[in-house]
Amino acid sequence: MHVTFYGAVREVTGSMHLVATQRDRVLLDCGLFQGRRKEAAEKNRVLPFDPGILTNVVLSHAHTDHSGRLPVVTKNGFKGRILCTRATKSACDYLLPDSASIQESDADYLNYKTLRAALTQPGNAAHTKRGAGMDLGEAKKLLKKGRHELNVDTIRDLMARLRLEVVKPLYTVPDAEKALTYFDPYPYQTTVDVGHQMTCTFYDAGHILGSAISMITARDNGKAVKLCFSGDLGRFDKPIINDPELVFSEADRDVDLLIMESTYGDRLHDTAADLKGQLAAVLDQTLQRGGTVLIPAFAFGRTQVLLYVLHELYNEKRLPRVPVYVDSPLAINLTRVFAEHPEVYDQDARTDFLSKGQNPFLFDPLRLVRSVEESMALNREDKPQIIIAASGMCEAGRILHHLRFKIHNERNTILIVGYMAENTLGRRIEELGLEYERSGRKGEAPLVRFFNKEYPLRARVAKIGGFSGHADKAEMLRFLKQSNLRIKKVALVHGEEGQALHFADTLRHEGFRVSVPRRGETVAVG
Numbered sequence: 001m002h003v004t005f006y007g008a009v010r011e012v013t014g015s016m017h018l019v020a021t022q023r024d025r026v027l028l029d030c031g032l033f034q035g036r037r038k039e040a041a042e043k044n045r046v047l048p049f050d051p052g053i054l055t056n057v058v059l060s061h062a063h064t065d066h067s068g069r070l071p072v073v074t075k076n077g078f079k080g081r082i083l084c085t086r087a088t089k090s091a092c093d094y095l096l097p098d099s100a101s102i103q104e105s106d107a108d109y110l111n112y113k114t115l116r117a118a119l120t121q122p123g124n125a126a127h128t129k130r131g132a133g134m135d136l137g138e139a140k141k142l143l144k145k146g147r148h149e150l151n152v153d154t155i156r157d158l159m160a161r162l163r164l165e166v167v168k169p170l171y172t173v174p175d176a177e178k179a180l181t182y183f184d185p186y187p188y189q190t191t192v193d194v195g196h197q198m199t200c201t202f203y204d205a206g207h208i209l210g211s212a213i214s215m216i217t218a219r220d221n222g223k224a225v226k227l228c229f230s231g232d233l234g235r236f237d238k239p240i241i242n243d244p245e246l247v248f249s250e251a252d253r254d255v256d257l258l259i260m261e262s263t264y265g266d267r268l269h270d271t272a273a274d275l276k277g278q279l280a281a282v283l284d285q286t287l288q289r290g291g292t293v294l295i296p297a298f299a300f301g302r303t304q305v306l307l308y309v310l311h312e313l314y315n316e317k318r319l320p321r322v323p324v325y326v327d328s329p330l331a332i333n334l335t336r337v338f339a340e341h342p343e344v345y346d347q348d349a350r351t352d353f354l355s356k357g358q359n360p361f362l363f364d365p366l367r368l369v370r371s372v373e374e375s376m377a378l379n380r381e382d383k384p385q386i387i388i389a390a391s392g393m394c395e396a397g398r399i400l401h402h403l404r405f406k407i408h409n410e411r412n413t414i415l416i417v418g419y420m421a422e423n424t425l426g427r428r429i430e431e432l433g434l435e436y437e438r439s440g441r442k443g444e445a446p447l448v449r450f451f452n453k454e455y456p457l458r459a460r461v462a463k464i465g466g467f468s469g470h471a472d473k474a475e476m477l478r479f480l481k482q483s484n485l486r487i488k489k490v491a492l493v494h495g496e497e498g499q500a501l502h503f504a505d506t507l508r509h510e511g512f513r514v515s516v517p518r519r520g521e522t523v524a525v526g
Contacts, residue, residue, distance in 0.1 A: 001218050001225045001525040003257065003491075005517040006048050007031060010497040012263055012421050013065040014043060017493070019227060021218050024055040024195030028214065028229050028259070032068030032099070034395065035423045044069060044170055048520070052077035056194045057182075059084040060231025061211035062091035062300060068099050071171040071179040081184040083192060085202050087210025087341045089185035091300055094333045098299075100176035102396055103169035110167040112143055112150050115159055119143075148372070188212070188344075189249070201252060206234030206244035207469050208301035209338055213245060215252045218526075225526030226252065228487075230260045232494065233471040233479060237272045239308045240338070240360065242346045244471070246483040255487045257525045260480075262495030262516075263419060263470045265503025270466035275309055278464045280318050282415055286460070287320045287384040291411030294459070296399045296426055298392035299331035301469050302418050304338045306388055307361040312352070314363045325378060327369040327398050328390040335361050379405045392418050394426040400450060403429075407448065410441075412459040417467035422496065425450050433461025473503065477510070490514040491523065 007016030007029070014033035019026045033043040051073040059082055060066055070082060070092075084092075119139045134142070145151050159166050186192055191201045197219040202212035211234065216227040236243045270278065286293045297303045303326060313319040326332060339359060342350075353360040369375050375398050378387065389399040406412045414433065420426035425448070432446040436457065445456040465472075471479065480487070490512050492500045500516045507514040517523065 001227065002522050003227065003259070003525055004522040005491070005493060005519065007033065007519075008065070008494040009517055009519045009521075010495075010500060012419070012494055012496060014069075015060070015066045015231075015494060016069070017229070017259060018049065019216060021195065021198060021220070024198055025049075025053050026194050026198065026216070027054050027057045027073075029060055029066045029231070030057060030069045030073055031066040032064050034065060034393065034421055039423075041170075044072075047072060047076070050077065052079070054078055054080055056080040057082045058194060058200050058214050058216070058229070059088060059092075060205065060214060060229060061208055062088045062095050063208065063232070063298070064095055064099050066231070067092055067095065069170075070182075071096060071100065071175040074179040074182050075171060075175045078182070080182070082179075082182045083184050083186065083194060083200060085210040085212050086185040086187060087337070087344060088212070089180075089183045089210075090337045090340065091210060091334060092183065093180060094330060094337065095300060096176040096179055097173050098330045100169070100171055100173040104172060106396075107167045107169040108150050108152055108155070111155055111159060114164055114167075115155055115162070116140070116143060118162055118164060119158075201249075203245040203248060204242050204344070205231050206236070206238075206242055207232040208234070209241060209304075209341055209344060215248070217252070223526070226255050227525055228252075228255045228258045228485070230258065230479075232261055232263070232469065233476060234469055235269070235272060235471055236475055236478065238469075239272070239275075239305050240346065240349050241344055244479055246479065248484055253484055253486055255485050256489070257523070258485070258487050258490045260476070260490055260492055261470070262476070262492040262500040262503045264468070264472040265476070265492070265495050265499040265501075265506070267465075267472055267499070268474055269468055269472040270464065272466055275464065275466045276313060276318075278466065279309060280313055282413060282462050282464070283320060283386065286411070286413040287322055289411050290384055291409065291413060291460075292384065292406055293386045293413050293415055294399075294402055294406050295386070295388045295415045295417060296392055296394050297331070297388050297390065297417060299328050299390045300334045302392060302467060303328070303331040303388055303390070304335055304361055305467060305469075306417065307335065307366070308349075310366075310386075311360060311363045314365065319365070320384070322365065322384045322386060323367050324365045324386045324388070325367045325369050326388050327375050327378060327402070328388070329370045331388070331390055332368050332370060375401065378402075392426070393420050393424040394429060394450075395424050400425075404451060404455065407455045407457055407459050410458045410460065414459050414461050416461065416463040419468060419470065429457065429461060430463065433457055433459075434463060437461060473506065476503070477506070480507070480512070481510070488513065492516045
């Protein structure tokens with residue numbers, strides 16, 4: 001068996017690793033790279049292999065940095081199955097079409113900008129009698145339906161007539177819907193064939209609903225070679241879902257290579273027990289000064305944990321009497337997926353909510369915002385409130401519009417509750433905002449650029465690390481040392497280079513054989 005590391009190698013997003021035997025090639029994850037627009041487009045559009053060579057795909061969980069390129073595979077000659085847990089398939093039913101819709105919208109907007117520039121260029125007589133080029137107002141009127149909707153048909157027609165280069169989406173909604181027909185979901189701890197004399201068994205990774213540790217076993221001439229892929233490893237003692245599995249079946253204990261994430265290889269989170277207290281403190285401070293608490297959150301996983309903890313605060317009468325908004329149709333749909341899979345809840349969720357007939361994610365002050373019109377109205381409200389909106393790294397979605405209206409007001413708080421990848425708007429807000437707070441907010445507020453404009457970051461920036469869905473350094477060590485696995489070698493992925501290298505040094509001191517592979521590197525297993 002050989003493994004080639006293609007994605008989330010010395011970086012965090014774009015998880016993808018190819019497992020090859022003499023007869024089969026099985027892909028572990030097929031995720032989107034997230035970062036600078038041009039770099040992300042280049043990395044995402046070109047696969048490093050022909051999808052037709054793949055036997056099957058094993059998907060660790062539904063987050064798009066692990067699943068988001070599956071439609072690229074299935075529309076380009078893939079004939080196998082996508083194996084995952086049942087909850088992962090339920091989540092992908094929403095996540096993949098949503099990802100496709102974003103790809104289409106981004107492409108339409110970039111084409112609009114290209115065409116608008118061409119039409120307003122002096123000397124362009126394409127749509128003016130005077131041959132002097134349109135003014136900006138004329139171009140917008142031609143290319144838009146009202147203020148917010150693009151006239152896509154007109155844009156495509158004019159771009160063809162003017163022979164302008166058209167940006168195409170990575171994949172479309174029909175492509176995503178086609179990809180979903182390849183999914184083949186299974187319960188945890190069910191062994192399934194993924195190739196010739198090659199099997200996979202899923203164990204609970206404790207990261208998000210349905211996340212799995214994938215145990216791959218290949219047999220050749222009576223010898224078994226075992227590869228374990230952690231996917232994203234979750235935290236211990238967090239709300240809703242179970243802890244990462246520590247007890248593996250006897251047949252799966254001897255691991256030749258563990259491919260393990262290292263997102264927080266040099267960091268420790270706040271304890272999960274502190275979450276409620278820290279969140280309550282941020283809410284109280286902000287709402288008492290008449291501000292809004294604005295929380296960028298991943299639609300799948302982080303939003304539901306926030307709702308769960310807010311519900312606990314509400315039941316304990318510690319939640320201020322202000323409205324709580326979830327402004328994300330995707331997050332609302334995925335919260336329903338959580339509600340449909342109580343079989344993977346931990347005992348606390350069963351005792352505190354299910355046994356009392358309560359939905360963990362619904363409580364009285366909660367308001368669900370679906371329509372664009374409702375979201376726009378919410379943007380303009382200037383009163384104490386709590387808003388949870390996607391995307392989690394502030395790269396797209398409704399969170400950007402809330403930031404546009406709220407970022408300049410020092411009464412408000414932008415609360416960071418998750419990982420912000422390098423070169424994302426969320427990372428810039430986190431770093432600039434926390435540095436400004438550490439300086440005592442002295443001098444001019446730092447400037448943050450988005451929507452082609454600079455905004456002063458006067459809003460308070462706070463961070464609660466305990467909400468992370470990723471295990472920290474101590475929790476990853478706990479998994480390695482307290483699980484019953486006997487591990488020959490570890491390969492660290494899914495971590496920025498500094499985090500991965502630091503954790504590798506930590507593991508070497510603990511007696512593990514460990515490497516940090518580079519993109520495209522191939523290693524032998526067994």
